[in-house]
Amino acid sequence: MRLLLLITCLNLSTLGLAADGPLVFEDTVLPVLKAKCASCHFGENPKGGLDLSRKGSIVLGGKSGPAIRISAAESSLLFEVVSSGEMPLQGTRLTKEEVGLIRTWINDGAVANDNEVLASKNSEGQYDDFDLDYWSFYPPKKAALPPIKSPSLAANAIDYFLLSRLEEEGLSYSPEASRETLIRRLSFDLHGLPPTAQQVDQFLNDNQPDAYERLVEQLLASPRYGERWGRHWLDIAGYSDSAGVLAADQDRQLIWRYRDYVIKAFNADKPYDQFVQQQLAGDEISAYYDEYHNADRLSADTIEALDATGFLRTAPDSSRPDFNTIKNVNGFYYYPTIDSQVSIVTSSLMGLTLKCAKCHNHKFDPLSQKEYYQLQSILMTVYSPDKWVPFASRTLILASQKQVDAKVARDAEVDSAIKSLNDDLVREAEAKKQELFDIRVEGIDGQVRDDVKAAFSKEAGERSEIEKYLVSKYAAHLTPPDDKLQSELSASVPEFKQLLDKTNAEIAKLNQSRHVYDSTYAAYDVDNKPYTPLLLRGDAQTPGQIVSPGVPQMLQTSTSFKWSNESSTEHTSGRRAQFAKWLTQPRHPLTSRVIANRLWFHHFGEGIVSTMEDFGWAGENPIHKPLLDWLAVELEDSAWSLKALHRLILTSAAYRQTSSRDSEYAKKAEQSDPQNRLLWRQNFKRLEAEALRDSLLFIAGALDSNMFGYPVGIKSLTSGEVVVGSGDLPQRRSIYVRNKRSAPVSILQLFDQPDIETNCVRRSQSTVPLQALSLMNSDVVNSSAESFAEQILNKGLQAPIQRAVLATYGRNPHPEELEILQEFLEGQVTSYSAKLGAATAWSYGTGNVHESDPINTEFKPFAHFEKNQWQLGPGYPYMGGMWEGLNATSGHPGGEMGVILRWTANNKQKIRVEGMVNHGSPAGDGVRVTIISNRRGQLAQWVIAHERQNLEIDPIDVEQGEQILFVNDLNETLTSDNFDWQWQIHQLGHDNSVIKTWDSVIGFHGPLEDGIPVNHTALTQALTDLCHVLLSSNEFSYID
């Protein structure tokens, strides 16, 4: 077809060929190349190494790389040089028709009779002893503890290694940090949250010798540990709740199950070797296939193992079912996903960066391009481009074959039962059509009833103009169409309604009897023998020789990677299981070292190998290699328990050192080791984004501690800010918040939460003014400060400053600090009180606008106050349905009565009223707001629906005792009538300047005690300011 089109459209073709199907190299292209290019590019020693005599050698190419990209002429070198006339250098240029022929041949898939693939010799590295002579390619060995001069300083083996090196330099440890510092450091390191005042108190007063060790145990045992360390793991696993590619950046619906698996694994101290095995091959190493085919149901262990394989599903990918229509889709969409996943696996588990070997042998490490594709081949069974599964479909149902069969059978039964019920209904409805007509026609106005009857009794063609009109007007009512018939019948024919209700109830019951199973987002083999070519220059359009699964030869292991086709079972290839086994074998050169180094990094702020993703030649050669090896072997020997390794690190004297650099000793040590690579002190660390946000909320008493499950939604505001949920408190921990690659939560992103492209092996750290702005002004920090202050005041009025400082900094305020804070608080209180009209000016009640004479609108005070809200009685809604309520910032009208906020003037004065009303719900018809003066009547009225409005009325003069009523009642229906509001009444001077302000939020109060409002006084406002400053201060964000 292609050729025919080409000929007809040229109308001047001299080729004289006519054939269906793609062009074949030997028949069409070869003659052209022979005629025009053979003198340089055919035979033994072609120019530039490029032999054009065979397809295989054309694809392999010469010095400038592959000469064609199959199916992509536009970017093929051969096409480029012949179409631009750059080639041939000598002789005649190719004609336009010949160029067109080459283009068509390439674009049609470069078909040839001789299809032999020529192996790329450059892809197999040749390495000498020097290349292989690198510490991390050999198994870790546990060395004997080195002798040290001051063994009294050592708490465990770690200290021997560190001290021995320090002593060499004439250095030693810094003193142990204070207990306040230690508990705060431990708490952040293990939980990502500050200690509570009670925990601090307990620890400070624990006089047992093992107080510290018990604290470590206590913190390791808390579920907060898994949330903190799961977050670290998700960074390197490249976890995100969205697919990543294309603007839509669709959600990955079930990947959260993997997140939960990770948190649970950390909390349960799952042995690290098992943790790795499950993530790489949970489906293969569990009893999944056996259970699926033979058991009644999947066991909990199997389900857990399947969830774990989400690790292999984190790479960016948005492939849709219709992608198979895209030309060259593999290179454009599928291979980038596979390569990302390979990169995630190797950088996270092996500490190797192989990306460069995708296109050529690794520059620094003895790692060949072929070995890259051998590793890729291990994942190819999951990600075969030839049997690609679109990203949203990679789920496994968590049920056995028996269950699935039963489910299918049950579904069929239910479907058929429902169908028969529906058929009955349709028949019954059909039968009742006339009845409906008869009933309804009688309801029509007598004057036209007969005319209507007559009109409907005639055939369409016989109706007069008037009759046509009547039919068109009454048809929907009298003869409803089939899709409306049932609802119309049930409105007018009681027995039909009974039948409909009964049937619907039966259908609901039937639907409930369906078998429902969860699914999980998993990795599993889709192709037992995937085509895995080495891609020349990493290009999917230039496939080279086929490779089989393998691992880098440079890594010296006692058990080598063994995989052959015989390793396959009926259901799965076993490639990943073999790989996982190889990777987690005892004394693997990388596995235990890499994870031990990670733990170390998070506890000290720097790894023993600082290039955590690169243990190869280009990475850092660690000073403390014997220590790293010791830790690695120790981890393996303690049954791969990560908690045991934490324990070891945390109880070392090294960890407990002060981070202070402010001493004579520190100044000396600073001279010889300014970077603190020898660990003569602890490092001073900054809270990461999630720890910062979680801690703000935690201190504010606004952290929802619910674990697991579907991610919390995010919302993009019109301001461009992305907030958690709807922005209201309380909120859940950051690890449970939806991570959408294209819409990161603003405050997290600002504090360096990584943009998940593939994965993040080490976060960067930045310091910019926008961070300060966010701490000072963002809603989440503001509302946390408010909530924090409320928390403090709710527990009484004693020593609020001390309690605020203890909660934020984990210590008591220094005396001079206390003085400054005290002074600040008093200043703010004075300032707010001076500007604020007395809170007692406000009162709260219910009532309706007296529509005909608003002056007579009645105000009935609320009788009950609970949970900071005025309402009709105990519990909300009172009696299950009485919604009337008002609190500081929001309220709700009732079905019968509106709610009223009332302000009473203490003097004759000129005032201006302004305010804000927000009806946030997209549902319902909004609320009505009326402002009434009891002396002069209605001042203003608005209906506010689904939006926020700023409102204002012109200045007025009020008398002493005059009352201004802010009435909020429902607009027609009682649905979604919750509203937020804030009113301010400004007393104006002669020049209209504001003298004093009564603010409904700041002045909000509960029942008066001795005439004094107990809530939301100037003190709350002032304390909120103080809390806000504490939360914005540097000390809160840093760990000593």
Add this chain to the structure above:
Amino acid sequence: MNELTSREYYEISRRQTLKQLGAGLGGAILSTLLHEEAQADRQIHNLSPRQPVHSPKATAVIQLFMHGGPSQVDLLDPKPLLNKHSGENPPATVADDEERTKYLLGTPFKFRQHGESGTEFSDQLPAIAKHADKIAVIRSMYGEHRNHEHSIWLAQTGLIIPGRPTLGSWASYGLGTINQNLPAYVALPDPQGPSTDGARNWSSGWLPPVYQGTAFRSEGSPILNLHPSKTLTGNTRDRKLDLLRSLNQKHKDRHPQELELDARITNLELAARMQLAATDAIDITRETAATQEAYGLHDPVTQSYGKRCLMARRLVERGVRFVQIMMKSQPWDTHTSNVENTKKCCRETDGPVGALLTDLEQRGLLDSTLVLWGGEFGRTPGAELRGGAAKGSEGRDHHPYGFSVWMAGGGIKGGQTYGATDDFGYRSVENRTKYSDYHATVLHQLGLDHQNLVYEHNGRNERLTDVYDAHIIKELIS
């Protein structure tokens, strides 16, 4: 290739050199050297000004990103043969790989020569055409993908994969900013709605987030959290800031060696100044009525784009390094009614862009401000008949194989066209220009070397131009 030549083939990095030297050096010296290398990567990132590697021609960039891909044959790349053979099938040498379009489709727009240089522009770009002698049109751009997102990634970040830093991020990473009261890199999104690929158009990818663009709103408060949400009166607010300063100072006094804390303290002051500076920067009411009119603010069609052009000038004037003006969705994506839709886009943007060039020149800013105009790709010279479009309402499909963009100011030699497509405008054939060449050239004008502007990410020294054999286009530089 034997072992030796393969070694030669690969560039040997400094680290590798150190390692090899290390064979003859004491272990301690070697590890010290390597540690310094490692530590250099562990800096705290900020936006303090940095010296370019060579003397820059441009100190700022304004990128006018034309989302959707404007049609080269209708605007910047006249093709008389396309018009002549309009309605006929395309010849074999130029047909597009995927046969997505049908017959050749000429343009009803008229091209005329402008300025002393005689550069041809379509009659749809009259205001831009007035600056013909300042503009260099590149007619030989080509991309690698025919999807919007992939092509946007290529145009903004150098590769057709997501998650990499944009050109603007690399510029801020390389140069920092001279005005700390404003962000180094500002994006001006269309208030009507986000562009295709949204905030990723100004993402820093795996570069530290400090280098990402800050989106400025054109209404209200320009930056998120710029002002306290509750109105605090003067002295209550000042007292809060004073207390914060005092607590931070005391904390710093207890940590005299931690320089990072100084940076945090400074940032607090910068934030306070930014509150004023950012508000002032976008306050276009401070411009004269004549200026406002020149930018088309009186005309509802040009008002929105004009406003952002004017804001861009004010930002550049105040030292912002990189400003991006975005359009809602992808208005140049003329799959149907190419003529009508192209006209509409031109009408909205041409006048304001012309005014921007005039204004920059009058204020002496054009020499140091590089203005970039272009989309993620061009459009097919062939007709797209989506939905069975009739004659006259044909569309044009995505076209990455040959398209036009232009540059002006910032040391660009104006009054020229560079490169060419074939007779029908399908394929870039002369001085073929890939995005890596384009990026290398832009960085060069900023005084940066695309080969040395690197960031180590996952063990690889990443750069904007990646492994492409990228060339600075000398012909474009004055």
